[in-house]
Each structure stands twice: as structure tokens, then as C-alpha cells.
Amino acid sequence: MSKRSEPKPWWLYRGSGEPNDNIGRLPPPPSWRKSKGPALERQLTSGGGPRPRFEASDEVIDMVNTALYLRRPLLVTGKPGSGKSSLAEAVAWELQLGRLLRWPINTRSTLQEGLYRYDAIGRLQEASLRRERGQTGASVAAEPDITQFLQLGPLGTALAPSKHPRVLLIDEIDKSDIDLPNDLLNVFEEGEFEVPELSRLIRTGADDKVAVRTLDGEVVPTDKGWVQCHAFPLVIMTSNGEREFPPAFLRRCLQLDLKEPGREQLQDIVRVHLGEEAVASSGALIQTFLERRSKETLATDQLLNAIYLATRVPGVQQDMETLQDVILKSLGSLGTP
Structure with a gap:
């Protein structure tokens, strides 16, 4: 995924994330x-x-x-x-x-x-109910409106x-x-x-x-x-x-x-979701993710999950080596013994 340049005159959607008309x-x-x-x-x-x-x-x-x-x-x-x-x-x-x-x-x-979606059974049930009301003398409306x-x-x-x-x-x-x-x-x-x-x-x-x-x-x-x-x-x-x-x-x-994001794009994604401090402290995790992704099938949100735990949960650092193996598990191996 290449870096975005300045908006082009013909763009309606600019990728800025800011609503426009x-x-x-x-x-x-x-x-x-x-x-x-x-x-x-x-x-x-x-x-x-x-x-x-x-x-x-x-x-x-x-x-x-x-x-x-x-x-x-x-x-x-x-x-x-x-x-x-x-x-x-x-x-x-x-x-x-x-x-x-x-x-x-x-x-x-x-x-x-x-x-x-058309609920034909529901309409038939409603029509039947209205007929029953009419037979008992209760006021009855016309055939139920199909809409x-x-x-x-x-x-x-x-x-x-x-x-x-x-x-x-x-x-x-x-x-x-x-x-x-x-x-x-x-x-x-x-x-x-x-x-x-x-x-x-x-x-x-x-x-x-x-x-x-x-x-x-x-x-x-x-x-x-x-x-x-x-x-x-x-x-x-x-x-x-x-x-x-x-x-x-x-x-x-x-x-x-859609190409898989490289290191710079991953840093941008982490910055948008978790802030600049998370980017500064997650270099090793990003490197691990890139190395594993070159050999296995991994998704970007797996990296975000790992960085969130590492930067937002107090006391989790001592378990991160084990946790990152679980979080960064290849999607291609899910469900296999």
C-alpha cells in the first residue's frame, strides 16, 4: 500500500476520514x-x-x-x-x-x-385472525396491507x-x-x-x-x-x-x-488506533508480525490486538512472549490439530 499524496481535484472521496459534501x-x-x-x-x-x-x-x-x-x-x-x-x-x-x-x-x-423479504405466512395469519374477529361480531378491518x-x-x-x-x-x-x-x-x-x-x-x-x-x-x-x-x-x-x-x-x-500494509503503513494504522506512544513502543512487535506474515497468513487486527495488550494492560509484559504467540497465530492454521 503506497503513501497517499495531496488530494487530487477530481477526487470526491479523499480518504481523509473527515465528512464532506x-x-x-x-x-x-x-x-x-x-x-x-x-x-x-x-x-x-x-x-x-x-x-x-x-x-x-x-x-x-x-x-x-x-x-x-x-x-x-x-x-x-x-x-x-x-x-x-x-x-x-x-x-x-x-x-x-x-x-x-x-x-x-x-x-x-x-x-x-x-x-x-415478504412474510407471506404472517399475512395469511393476520387475514385469518381478522376473519375470526368478523365471525364473532368484533369489528374487522379490510384485508391486511401487503406493505x-x-x-x-x-x-x-x-x-x-x-x-x-x-x-x-x-x-x-x-x-x-x-x-x-x-x-x-x-x-x-x-x-x-x-x-x-x-x-x-x-x-x-x-x-x-x-x-x-x-x-x-x-x-x-x-x-x-x-x-x-x-x-x-x-x-x-x-x-x-x-x-x-x-x-x-x-x-x-x-x-x-488490497495489498498487505508494509512497516510504514502498519505504523500509521497503529498511530490512528492507539496513538503515537504505542508506535514508539511497539517496534519489536511490528517486526515480529512482519517476519511471521512473510511465512504465514496474518491479519492486521491481530497486530493491533497484541499492541493493545502490550501498551494498555498493566503487568502484562511478563506474559507477552506467550500471548503474542497465541494472538499472532496463523489464520491458515486455525482449526487444524
């Missing part, structure tokens, strides 16, 4: 990336919580901004602990694009899960119409079923998706502008059963390199490989 300078998308949804106004926010800590190089900042301008997903690869997820948090925070939307992936994840049982998922919320883009983290997509990357292609390309349950209602004469709930608890409109984005979200997908992806999927993505 640069997203207002984002120009219209390329002609081949037009969207259809309305530009709903919303209050910009840093998303709450503590400021994310991420040391971004020029290469990383260049790629994030390129993805923003081109409205393309960013596929980020790197070893565990290289900061892939932290990058998404840092971008959402600095550009004040709301709470980071997260979609952790496993072998059972489906496109449907990311788009929306009470439907909520957008993380991908669906990212695609909800809004003036400014949301940031979506699709974490560890390499763990997905083999079909999921291909299933995402059309959604990434078009920026819209259908909710069939709403489309069927419209064919029976229901309102074609039904509103649905997002993961944030907001209410956004649909158009004839379709959720359509106005601003394409910044989608950051992480991969630990456990599988290859189809060429059609890779063609629609920008790719960034």
Missing part, C-alpha cells in the same frame, strides 16, 4: 448508465457511530472515485484483515451517504434475500430511489453459490427490480405507486411493482480469493487488490 459534485452518469427512479431528497448523514479507521492509498482512492463516476461495482480482493470491509465504511462515512448497508454472503444467499409484511433487503434498499447514492457492502461474495454473481448482473446493469407480489396487486386494480419500507425504516415509492434507483449505489464487493468469477460478471466490475 463532495457527492454534490458528482456529474450525471454516462449515457449507458441511465436510471429511471425519482430523485428523492433526503438528509445527508455520516451514518452515526464512531468514525471508521482506514488508511487509504492513492490507488484505493482512485478506484473508489472511478467506481463512483462510472456507476460500476467495485470488486475488492485481498487477504483476511487487509481492510476490505473497512473501506466501505470509510467511504459511506466521509461522503455522508448514510448508514452502510451490509449484505454478508454465505453458500445459501440468494438474490431474493438481498432484494426484499406491512414486505421490506426491502440491503441490495433493495441500496436501489431505492434517492437523489444521492447509497453504499452497499456485499461481503465475501466468493462464498456464494455459483449462480449468485450471474444473478446479480441484470440488477447491477439496470438498477431496478420487480416485486411480483406488488405487480399482481396492481393487475387487480390496486394503486400502482405502492410504497415499501427500507432497512432504514424509510418509505419509498414503487412504480407498477418495480423499485427503480435514481442514483446507482456504490457497491463494494469483497473477496478473499477463494474462487474465480465468470467473465461477464468481471466485465461489469472494477477490480481492486
Whole structure:
């Protein structure tokens, strides 16, 4: 990871960690990336919580901004602990694009899960309960509103119409079923998706502008059963390199490989999290970490854990030689005898 230079004029995300309103300078998308949804106004926010800590190089900042301008997903690869997820948090925070939307992936994840959740059983139970109340003479409301049982998922919320883009983290997509990357292609390309349950209602004469709930608890409109984005979200997908992806999927993505931080970058990371004094007193631990990492799989947060114990816990020094062997255990050997 190379050292960051002075901000470039075209950068919206600068990697400074300080919130800014640069997203207002984002120009219209390329002609081949037009969207259809309305530009709903919303209050910009840093998303709450503590400021994310991420040391971004020029290469990383260049790629994030390129993805923003081109409205393309960013596929980020790197070893565990290289900061892939932290990058998404840092971008959402600095550009004040709301709470980071997260979609952790496993072998059972489906496109449907990311788009929306419909509790059909809950709606049937509610309808049955209302019928029973009617039979006993109690007042009964109309058929339960479908929108009470439907909520957008993380991908669906990212695609909800809004003036400014949301940031979506699709974490560890390499763990997905083999079909999921291909299933995402059309959604990434078009920026819209259908909710069939709403489309069927419209064919029976229901309102074609039904509103649905997002993961944030907001209410956004649909158009004839379709959720359509106005601003394409910044989608950051992480991969630990456990599988290859189809060429059609890779063609629609920008790719960034996060390199492991060197000594200088590790010192910067320690400085940000634990202060200058921790950097001054942890030279030996950093050296041990670098030597072991050259032969084994280690993550940066393991080093931070070791330095925290060494510099923040009184009386632990006499046990640090043993503890660092436990904390700096190779990730490649976890779970082996």
C-alpha cells in the first residue's frame, strides 16, 4: 500500500476520514448508465457511530472515485484483515451517504434475500385472525396491507430511489453459490427490480405507486411493482480469493487488490488506533508480525490486538512472549490439530 499524496481535484472521496459534501459534485452518469427512479431528497448523514479507521492509498482512492463516476461495482480482493470491509465504511462515512448497508454472503444467499423479504405466512395469519374477529361480531378491518409484511433487503434498499447514492457492502461474495454473481448482473446493469407480489396487486386494480419500507425504516415509492434507483449505489464487493468469477460478471466490475500494509503503513494504522506512544513502543512487535506474515497468513487486527495488550494492560509484559504467540497465530492454521 503506497503513501497517499495531496488530494487530487477530481477526487470526491479523499480518504481523509473527515465528512464532506463532495457527492454534490458528482456529474450525471454516462449515457449507458441511465436510471429511471425519482430523485428523492433526503438528509445527508455520516451514518452515526464512531468514525471508521482506514488508511487509504492513492490507488484505493482512485478506484473508489472511478467506481463512483462510472456507476460500476467495485470488486475488492485481498487477504483476511487487509481492510476490505473497512473501506466501505470509510467511504459511506466521509461522503455522508448514510448508514452502510451490509449484505454478508454465505453458500445459501440468494438474490431474493438481498432484494426484499415478504412474510407471506404472517399475512395469511393476520387475514385469518381478522376473519375470526368478523365471525364473532368484533369489528374487522379490510384485508391486511401487503406493505406491512414486505421490506426491502440491503441490495433493495441500496436501489431505492434517492437523489444521492447509497453504499452497499456485499461481503465475501466468493462464498456464494455459483449462480449468485450471474444473478446479480441484470440488477447491477439496470438498477431496478420487480416485486411480483406488488405487480399482481396492481393487475387487480390496486394503486400502482405502492410504497415499501427500507432497512432504514424509510418509505419509498414503487412504480407498477418495480423499485427503480435514481442514483446507482456504490457497491463494494469483497473477496478473499477463494474462487474465480465468470467473465461477464468481471466485465461489469472494477477490480481492486488490497495489498498487505508494509512497516510504514502498519505504523500509521497503529498511530490512528492507539496513538503515537504505542508506535514508539511497539517496534519489536511490528517486526515480529512482519517476519511471521512473510511465512504465514496474518491479519492486521491481530497486530493491533497484541499492541493493545502490550501498551494498555498493566503487568502484562511478563506474559507477552506467550500471548503474542497465541494472538499472532496463523489464520491458515486455525482449526487444524
